[in-house]
Amino acid sequence: MSQSSDQQQHPISLYLKIWGLLFVLSTLSYLVDYYQLEGILRWTLILVFMFLKAGLIIGIFMHVSWEKYSVKLLLFIPPIAVLIFIALMAIEADYTYLNRLTFSK
Numbered sequence: 001m002s003q004s005s006d007q008q009q010h011p012i013s014l015y016l017k018i019w020g021l022l023f024v025l026s027t028l029s030y031l032v033d034y035y036q037l038e039g040i041l042r043w044t045l046i047l048v049f050m051f052l053k054a055g056l057i058i059g060i061f062m063h064v065s066w067e068k069y070s071v072k073l074l075l076f077i078p079p080i081a082v083l084i085f086i087a088l089m090a091i092e093a094d095y096t097y098l099n100r101l102t103f104s105k
Contacts (some may be wrong), residue, residue, distance in 0.1 A: 008066060018060045025053050 031050040032042055059065040064072060 014060070018056055022053055022056060026047050029053075082096075 009010075029046065032045045032049075037045065064075065067075075
């Protein structure tokens with residue numbers, strides 16, 4: 001077997017395009033602070049840019065885009081489950097706090 005049949009080669013142009021896109025997203029993220037956006041718009045934009053950059057890095061530079069579906073599930077189901085549990089705990093904590101405020105008087 002030749003070495004080229006065992007390994008999948010990706011064009012360098014793909015990596016350069018992703019690098020450029022990461023640069024643009026980082027610039028946009030910087031501009032959020034530069035223009036002193038505030039409130040929900042600021043945090044929404046910061047989170048959107050952060051998730052886009054993380055997704056590109058994981059998908060392309062860590063080669064997850066070319067993995068089998070089962071490997072993708074193995075990588076992404078546990079963090080998603082943790083986020084769901086954190087959301088449930090936050091909801092329950094708010095409920096408990098509001099009950100304590102209501103019935104403490």
